[in-house]
Amino acid sequence: MPAPATSLDTLWFTRCPVPTATGIAADRGWLAAEFAADGLVVRSLQDAGGDVPRERHFTHALTGLFREGGNVPALWARAAGERTRLIGLTWIEERQAILIRAADRGRVAEPADLAGLRIAIPRRDIAIDFWRAMALAGFHGALAAAGLGLPDVVPVEVVAAPSAGQWIAELEALRDGRVDAVYVKGALAVEAAAAHGAVIGIDLDTFDDPTVRINNGTPRPVTVHQDLLDRHPDLVVRFLRVLVEAADWAGSHPDDLARILAAETGAGPAGVAGAYRGAGSSDLHLDLSDHRLELLARQEGFLRGQGFLAGPVDVAAWAAPEPLAAARSLAVAR
Missing domain, CATH: 3.40.190.10 (Periplasmic binding protein-like II)
Structure with a gap:
């Protein structure tokens, strides 16, 4: 049984400067709109200023945080004992x-x-x-x-x-x-x-x-804190639903997608075109298939062997597939 819901006034998100469904949803204003009626503020860690230490992008030591970014910090934080859960994976070919x-x-x-x-x-x-x-x-x-x-x-x-x-x-x-x-x-x-x-x-x-x-961004995880998943599972599902819809939207709006990727990465048109030739809908979709989990497990083994992780991470046990499955069933085409 999920833990009882507690008061919450802010949802945080953070993403790396790469193609992410989170970045698209933020650019379109969909995350803020989704939770406005709940009285929840949705804020980007990148725009937090001094309100929240930027290092939490790596440590995930913020219970109300959704993170879509490189797997090296995500695995490192989990191995160090942070109670995160893996709720999605993307695979984006990025030159x-x-x-x-x-x-x-x-x-x-x-x-x-x-x-x-x-x-x-x-x-x-x-x-x-x-x-x-x-x-x-x-x-x-x-x-x-x-x-x-x-x-x-x-x-x-x-x-x-x-x-x-x-x-x-x-x-x-x-x-x-x-x-x-x-x-x-x-x-x-x-x-x-x-x-x-x-x-x-x-x-x-x-x-x-x-x-x-296989590297830091391939596959790229979406993680959430266990406390948020336990206490507000509905919010996790709704956040993921927006990301699913953002990935759908990206596939049919290539020009808008290119503009967003330029803003997210800080690169010009030539850099974006050269790096993200395949960054369309299928790439940005979240997935927790056995195949992607196996790819991440290979990365975990490599990182542990190179001394980057304090201990092992059981990738299959880390994954929580239920929120993504529920989000997909709720998603509608934008």
Whole structure:
């Protein structure tokens, strides 16, 4: 039986600067409209100012918070003991690639060509270094496609300030000849690569096997605090229903979607077009299928093996499929 409902005046949401159903719903004003009649204020953690510490985007130490973002912080928070539940997963192809210097074009074209090369592994002094985790997972996936592993390359630590721009420290190391290859993903990476004269050596999007692209955003979880799910299960279902409807809407409004993605990612039209060629309705839909849960479980095992998690996370037990199933039955086309 769910716990009895208690007073609640604010629902919080947070999302990473990537394509999310949450970002679309927020842009369209649908989240605020959904809960207005209940007297609930819906606020973005990104717009909270000093009201709520921004670090809670990573720790999820806020019981009224919905989070749609990278799986590295989500798994890290769960492993550290935060009582969150997994209520959805998306899989969005977002231009994952291994970049090289233009002078090395042709010499690094297949995963096997990475053997013996110096690869950039960033380090940021932050609570959970998801940048480092992304680089390790990106190279792990690429190398695995050739039957190789991280011991077959030479990791080079690249120190970046916590507030450093995306991929800038790594791309500067590539430009300066300190490393031979850099893993990148997303819209800003497309723009940063062009600015630093880097080119794609290995396009991970071209591989049929999706396990090559398992990383921080693939699959990308939606999580909620157990306390909110226990005390206000109806609110969780309604929030998810809005996200389901937002994903439906995205599939038939490509121009509006491109505008929203530019605003969410901070990238220009070229970056968005280059990174999110497939960010349509099917990609933004939430799913808790066995297949997606297995992909996330692979990521959990990799992160734990690399020392990012304080303990194991049973992904199947973490998942709470009932709210999403209920949300789908309530959803209507917008």
